[in-house]
Amino acid sequence: MGVFTGFITGILFGIVLQRGRLCFNSAIRDLKLFKDNYLWKAVMLGIAIETLLFPLMAQAGWIHLNPKPFIPVGDIIGGLLFGFGMVLAGGCASGVTYRTGEGLTTAWLAAIFYGLFGAASKYGFLKPVVKFLRGPVYKINSPGGIYTEGKIGPTIATSLHINPWIPAIIFAAILLWYVFGTKTSERSGKGFNWITTGILAALVGGLAYYTSSHFGGRNYPLGITGGWINIFKTFTGGKLNWEGGEILGIIIGAFLSALASKEFKLRMPRNPMAYVQVVVGGAFLGIGAVTASGCNIGNFFSGVPHLAWGSLLASLFFVLGNWIMAYWLYGRR
Amino acid sequence: MADVKVDKTLDVRGEVCPVPDVETKRALKKMESGQVLEVLIDYPLSKERIPANVKKEGHEVLAIEEVGNSEWRILIRKK
Numbered sequence: 001m002g003v004f005t006g007f008i009t010g011i012l013f014g015i016v017l018q019r020g021r022l023c024f025n026s027a028i029r030d031l032k033l034f035k036d037n038y039l040w041k042a043v044m045l046g047i048a049i050e051t052l053l054f055p056l057m058a059q060a061g062w063i064h065l066n067p068k069p070f071i072p073v074g075d076i077i078g079g080l081l082f083g084f085g086m087v088l089a090g091g092c093a094s095g096v097t098y099r100t101g102e103g104l105t106t107a108w109l110a111a112i113f114y115g116l117f118g119a120a121s122k123y124g125f126l127k128p129v130v131k132f133l134r135g136p137v138y139k140i141n142s143p144g145g146i147y148t149e150g151k152i153g154p155t156i157a158t159s160l161h162i163n164p165w166i167p168a169i170i171f172a173a174i175l176l177w178y179v180f181g182t183k184t185s186e187r188s189g190k191g192f193n194w195i196t197t198g199i200l201a202a203l204v205g206g207l208a209y210y211t212s213s214h215f216g217g218r219n220y221p222l223g224i225t226g227g228w229i230n231i232f233k234t235f236t237g238g239k240l241n242w243e244g245g246e247i248l249g250i251i252i253g254a255f256l257s258a259l260a261s262k263e264f265k266l267r268m269p270r271n272p273m274a275y276v277q278v279v280v281g282g283a284f285l286g287i288g289a290v291t292a293s294g295c296n297i298g299n300f301f302s303g304v305p306h307l308a309w310g311s312l313l314a315s316l317f318f319v320l321g322n323w324i325m326a327y328w329l330y331g332r333r
Numbered sequence: 334m335a336d337v338k339v340d341k342t343l344d345v346r347g348e349v350c351p352v353p354d355v356e357t358k359r360a361l362k363k364m365e366s367g368q369v370l371e372v373l374i375d376y377p378l379s380k381e382r383i384p385a386n387v388k389k390e391g392h393e394v395l396a397i398e399e400v401g402n403s404e405w406r407i408l409i410r411k412k
Contacts, residue, residue: 021378026350033351034386090349102377106349186388189381258403263377265403267347274349330355 002218005211006227006242010249011256013204013222014098018254018263020197023095024296025086028322033330036296038185041178043301045198046205048175050305051168053206054221058146063209065146067218067308068293069153073135075299075314078292081261081284082314083321086296087112087329089281093224093295096282097247103266106278113282114289115228120288122229133291138310148219156307169309190261205302208246216242221302225289252325292317337395337408346375346404353379354386357409361392364411369395372407377411380405 016022020042027039052115057063086092089182091099095323096114099107139151140158147164156171157164184194192200209221218226223243230244258264289295292314294303297329300318303311345353353374360370374380384394387409392410395408 021381022348023378026378029351030382034354034382035389036382038382038385038387082374090351186385187381188385189377191377191381263403265375267375269349270344275334278349 001215002242003240003245003294005215006245007249008030009204009208009211009222010246010251011253012207012249013094013201013246014101014250014253014255015257016192016197016200016204017094017098017250018102018257019109020192020194020201022197022201024092024300024318025090025095025322028083028182028319029326032323033326036185037182038187041184042194042197042201045094045179045195046201047304048172048179049199050205050302051172051175051307051320054209054305055146055164055168056210057206057209063213064148064219065152065306066148067153067155067306068299068310069134070291070310070313071134072138072313074133074137074291074293075310077133078288078290078318079299079314079317080288080324082292082295083318083323084325085114085281085284085286085288085325086318086322087281087325089278089285093228093285093289093303094250094297096285097224097228097250098106098254101256101264102258103264105266105268106274109275110282110285111228112137114225114285115232117283117286118225119229119286123233126287130287130291132165134293137188153306153310155306155309159309165305169190170306177323184277188206201301203324205305208302212242218242220298222246223294223298223302225286225295225298228286228316229290288321292306293332337369339371339408340364342371342373344373345379346373346385348376350376350378354383357383357387357407358390361387361390361409361411366411368411370409370411373404374407375399375401375404378405380407383407 030036096107096110121130156167205221213219227247233301299311299314391412393410
């Protein structure tokens, strides 16, 4: 049931990612490189909705919030590495995953090396290096209520000892003012409108939180890194879990969606050096995501709605890493 | 739009994101006013983003034609 619900959630996410062209790498990078905020707004809207949706679901007793721990050194170093990796790989973690389904051979390579280096960082030869890079991991005793029992990562609400609804409503209100109150870059074509993409992505996030915690033994919404690591572990005897099922679902969902709109095509770059670049990018994605305890989905899209300090810090450095590498690769004359 | 004279062709099919968009910007910069750039791409995101971005810079998008399975030809006239 765990793998199955993960798979179905993944299919839905894959469709939304493909139809919405929702790549976080592009969303972040386009702000600087093209002064284009179209995808960024879809991400911000999705986060705003989840910031309200997750506490609402927890209030109703359907889930219990599980914010990621605060890992100051790892969030910064891992965040930067991941940011660099996104630009080199031509996509973020979810981006290379869904574009695998669209037929981009550079995405295949990026995703494979992301999984390999992610697995190496979590379980393999890079484990001691990553442990050193992460530094101390901070958790607190859960105050209960809408948070899960035991140890959780600190959030704005827990640090200020206030009801989590207060920062959630303020944060969501600021994001909603930004997405609807400021000018949006123009876009046309067969892809989803940014508002549709943001809303659907958030709803799939809610579905993920519910099915993952009830059927998958994993108390968290959407994720990518754990899924790829799980898939690679199955080659050495491990069992497929909710997140691994989610990854397979994303690839198939994106594939079917691309096929339906005649956007599936095997694509190869003219210069084979591009393959070298995306392999390095994929490796950085894997190492960075494990060092920061989460990728652009785990820390950014799923993490920021919890207002967890760790996710906020990692996300800031995803953006900085992305902008630095984008400038170095594409911004200079 | 088969009768428009193309001054330069940029084939960026298969390229990693955001190479199609960046190469288009660079090619336009090097061209003279009034010249026409033909961009060949196969990346849906760039197909939707390139027209929006070049229009913002003041250039004219003459056509976006589908020329194959997930392949497009964008004609841009430099301002």
